[in-house]
Amino acid sequence: MTPPPDASDSSPDRAPDAIPGGGARPGRWSDLDRPPLNASGLRRALVRDGSLWTSLDVVPSTGSTNSDLAGRAEGLTEGAVLVAEEQTSGRGRLDRAWSAPARSGLFLSVYLEPGDGVPVERWGWLPLLTGVAVATALSRAAGVDTALKWPNDLLVTVDGEERKAGGILAERAGRGVVVGIGLNVSLRAEELPVSRAGSLLLAGAATVDRDPLLRAVLRSLEQWYGDWRGAGGDPAGSRLQEAYAAGCSTLGRMVRAELPGGHALTGEAVAVDGDGRLVLGTADGVQQPVGAGDIVHLRPQA
Structure with a gap:
């Protein structure tokens, strides 16, 4: 795919396009609280010798960054990053829709190749690893406590209530995996798609400037991925399993x-096992693991 013109090419001092009679024509500068990402600055900071990140493209709009990267996977080098200012067909697990106003969040996908050093059966840890990396980055860069809802949701606290502010989607593609991240950054209350959603802004973030937030997320992901890969994908040896459990609000x-077919399993979430499955302690004393691919929904039980 040839990326459309870079959203950061214009000067940040440019005013909205004028229209006859006053006002501004709707466009990428119509909301000055949401400037476009500085793609060239991001590349200078992140794409360098020795870095995991080998390319970084920012496009004004696309259907789904995951679909775009997956469609190009055979020709990609590990570490390719695709960021969209707007996604028109963003997807979560089980093809659930994900939408947000342009430039109101971080919508990106990365291409990773764990390779022969990590057994394929451990690749299922990649969405959990990404959750830990994002939560770590947001704590440092935005001062926001981000909890992890197993298997792939990012939660923030708004008015004393946990709300979903982001999600992660990992898909096999070519020789590796495309991992997508969607994160609500500057969504205002009236823009939330549902009342139980949240954003960094509503959670009282110290900054909603997406450039430093994106740099922090990708640097954190690079560190956690490198440690995990260096440990052969061992979640215990890389301390990933420990970090995930510490940040997982489901436990x-x-x-x-x-479950599919209308079945359900109820119990206390007691652990995340070495395969990344959630272990439920049922009323009859059995500890039952469930994998992310086995469930349709995971809901609180009174």
Whole structure:
């Protein structure tokens, strides 16, 4: 895919396009609180010798960054990053829709090749690893406590309530995996798609400047991925399993795992095992692991 013109090519001092009679024509500068990403600055900071990140493209709009990278996977080098200012057909697990106003969040995908050094059966840790990396980055860069809802949701606290502010989607592609991240950054209350959603802005973030947030996320992901890969994908040896458990708000709660075919399993979430599965302690004393691919929904159980 040939990326459209870079969204950062214009000067940040440019005013919105004028229209006859006053006002501004809707466009990429119509919301000055949401400037476009500085793609050239991001490349200078992140794409360098010895870095995991080998390319970084920013496009004004696309259907899905995951679909775009997956479609090009055979010709990609590990470490390719694609960022969109707007996604028109963003997807979550089970093809659930993800939408947000242009430039209101971080919408990106990265291409990773764990390779022969990491057994394929451990690749399922990649979405959990990404969750840990994003939560670590947001704590440092935005001062926001981000909790992880197993298997792929990012939660922030708004008015004393945990709300979903982001999600992660990993898909096999070519020789590796495309990992997508969607994160609500500057969404205002009236822009939330549903009342239970949240954003960094509503969670009281110290900054909603997406450039430093994106740099922090990709640097954190590079560090966690490097440690995990260096340990042969061992979640215990890389301390990934420990970090995920520490940040996972699902653990210690009663949950209902809704399974295909209308079946369900209820119990206390007691652990995340070495395969990244959630272990439920059921009422009859059995500890039952469930994988992310086995469930349709995971809901709190009173």
